[in-house]
Amino acid sequence: MNELIEERESLQKLLYDYDENIKTLAKDLAQEKEARAKDKETYESVGAKILYEFEKAKPESNFGYLKPEEHEALIGMCQSLKAEEDANEVEEEK
Known part of the structure; x- marks a missing residue:
């Protein structure tokens, strides 16, 4: 009888450990x-900035x-970057 109780207790502990691990x-x-997701957003932003600078230099x-x-999608990002750049220029003129 004691063996069954010990086995049950060890199985309960094992199950608890598995739950904690999960x-x-x-x-x-x-x-992760x-x-x-943050990395993806960063890479998309960098890609858009590069494309924007390239398009600006060679329209x-x-x-x-x-x-x-x-x-x-890239054109949309470029347009938002252009708007951001224009807003910064307006603020610098003030």
Whole structure:
């Protein structure tokens, strides 16, 4: 009888340890996803800035090699960067 009680207690402890491990891994995964989302946002922003500077220096450039949805997204980011740049210029003039 004591063996069964000990086995049950050891299984309960094992299950508890597994649950704690799952909670820790879920927390780590959430943090990793958040970090990767921030990285993605940073890379997209850098890409848009590079494209904006390139387009500003060479407006006749052809970006036909990009997929239409990617081109539209980058153009949208470029437009927001242009608006940001224009707003900064207006503030500097004040």
